[in-house]
Amino acid sequence: MTAAPSVSAIVDDAEWLAHRYDPGHDAFHFRRVPRPARGAAPFLTDTHLGEETAPAILRRSDCLGAAGAASAPLHFIFHSAYCASTMLTHALDQPGVAASLSEPVLLNDMVGWRRRGADPRDHGRVMDGALAMLGRGFAPGEAVVVKPSNIFNPLARGALMLRPQARAILLYAPLRAFLLSVARKGMWCRLWCRELLESYLADGYVQLGFEPRDYFRQSDLQVAAAGWLAQQQAFAALLDWAPARIASLDSETLTQGPAAAIAAAMDHLHLTGDRAAIADHPALARNSKSGAAFAEGERQRDLAAAEAAYGEEISQVAGWAEAVAGQANIPLILPGPLPVR
Numbered sequence: 001m002t003a004a005p006s007v008s009a010i011v012d013d014a015e016w017l018a019h020r021y022d023p024g025h026d027a028f029h030f031r032r033v034p035r036p037a038r039g040a041a042p043f044l045t046d047t048h049l050g051e052e053t054a055p056a057i058l059r060r061s062d063c064l065g066a067a068g069a070a071s072a073p074l075h076f077i078f079h080s081a082y083c084a085s086t087m088l089t090h091a092l093d094q095p096g097v098a099a100s101l102s103e104p105v106l107l108n109d110m111v112g113w114r115r116r117g118a119d120p121r122d123h124g125r126v127m128d129g130a131l132a133m134l135g136r137g138f139a140p141g142e143a144v145v146v147k148p149s150n151i152f153n154p155l156a157r158g159a160l161m162l163r164p165q166a167r168a169i170l171l172y173a174p175l176r177a178f179l180l181s182v183a184r185k186g187m188w189c190r191l192w193c194r195e196l197l198e199s200y201l202a203d204g205y206v207q208l209g210f211e212p213r214d215y216f217r218q219s220d221l222q223v224a225a226a227g228w229l230a231q232q233q234a235f236a237a238l239l240d241w242a243p244a245r246i247a248s249l250d251s252e253t254l255t256q257g258p259a260a261a262i263a264a265a266m267d268h269l270h271l272t273g274d275r276a277a278i279a280d281h282p283a284l285a286r287n288s289k290s291g292a293a294f295a296e297g298e299r300q301r302d303l304a305a306a307e308a309a310y311g312e313e314i315s316q317v318a319g320w321a322e323a324v325a326g327q328a329n330i331p332l333i334l335p336g337p338l339p340v341r
Contacts, residue, residue, distance in 0.1 A: 004056070007062045007065075008066045011063055011066040011067050011133075012066070017032070017101075023113050027059050027060060030057075033049060035099070035138060038101070044102055060129050067136075071135050073166075074166050075169075078148065078150070078238075080153075080228060081178070083251035083254070084254050084255050085171050087258070088262065091258070091284060095139065096142060096273075098145050101134060101144065101146045103149040106133070107130065108148075110123070111155060111199075114155070135163075150231065167246070168246045169248070169338070170239065170249070173250065173252075177251060179221055179225060180314060182220075190224065193220065197227040197230070206230040221314070226324075228321070229324060232332070239334060247268050247336050248335065249264075253338075259275075
């Protein structure tokens with residue numbers, strides 16, 4: 001039988017993805033995920049990677065002891081959904097430049113544990129360790145870019161405080177484009193928007209002037225818009241808090257000129273690499289969710305079809321959301337945009 005790898009062997013090898021956290025045993029679960037498999041999966045979840053029946057389970061203290069003081073530069077992409085964030089994340093994955101992580105479950109575990117009543121000091125220590133375990137590049141000098149799920153957004157400022165050298169991009173879809181995406185994706189997407197808003201209410205992340213019961217009286221698209229507004233409000237506060245470290249980017253700028261937008265993102269994150277090669281990155285040629293070949297202008301055509309089908313409802317909800325944004329002083333277009341050339 002082959003001997004199980006040592007703690008040092010696992011921590012030193014970025015193929016071992018820090019996948020879960022078990023607060024009962026203060027342990028991280030690792031699973032082996034080679035770089036090509038990470039690039040092929042839209043999200044680093046069991047749904048897309050397959051179930052791991054025999055993870056390597058290591059005490060947090062042992063992991064941190066094996067990791068030492070050195071760590072790769074760590075940066076973040078925080079997003080508000082349906083904004084081409086997976087494409088951007090995968091496009092930034094360039095060997096020798098940066099390794100990217102798309103929605104690692106470990107950060108979802110940080111959210112769940114906090115909601116279950118984790119002591120804030122303990123949570124901060126474990127979050128620091130989780131970021132250390134995620135921030136392991138494949139090669140010396142290689143940065144790590146993490147795109148958390150947007151359920152993590154209420155913890156974004158805490159993560160940036162734990163990593164004062166980290167930089168971040170706040171990626172969002174304009175309000176109408178976001179609502180069109182929700183409408184065309186159907187019932188399950190509308191339910192997901194309700195679940196997201198429910199989670200944000202539990203986190204105290206929604207400051208729109210409504211009572212919790214008011215959301216029961218709102219349509220699906222109003223609820224989706226409320227979630228978008230909550231994220232937009234928080235993103236604006238983040239930009240005001242650390243404008244030198246954080247920049248915004250909207251999905252239409254990204255998808256209409258991806259090579260230029262990705263180059264600007266690399267500049268902001270202080271990533272090296274050949275900007276001229278960006279246009280040939282495979283992430284720009286495929287649908288980030290299905291893996292199918294991505295036709296130029298596909299996103300715009302999808303939105304146009306949704307406009308034809310749901311335009312009247314979208315207009316009503318967008319008008320309502322704009323009024324709410326005005327009352328709550330929420331910018332519909334975020335300040336601090338990446339200088340895309």
